[in-house]
Amino acid sequence: MAAGAMLVLALALGVGGGSANAQRDDRASQSAATATVNIRDLAFHPGKLTVARGTKIVFANRDSVTHTAKRKGSFATGRIAPGKSVSVRFGSKGVYAYHCTIHTFMHGKIVVD
DSSP: OOHHHHHHHHHHTTSSSOOSSEEEOOSOOOOSOEEEEEEETTEEESSEEEEOTTOEEEEEEOSSSOBOOEETTTEEOOOBOTTOEEEEEEOSOEEEEEEOSSSTTOEEEEEEO
């Protein structure tokens, strides 16, 4: 099995993705709330996003290079290629400061009420 296919399978099964606070969700969802963080011009837009508990956040790479979004111990999107997106559902209240592991100067914050 190719490495990419194994990664997709592992994420679909919930292996290694997310924690009790946030969980990667690549499947279509009937969520009550969805919000988007656009990645463009080497920055997260908006830089700070406030959402309700249970909201699915879509990290959409609108840039010409690959990015990630990660908060150690909470969530990691993995590599997001240009034109692709990854969703993460935030199930617990809190403040989630995150960064791009490729471009460490890129920072964002999600506040879950």
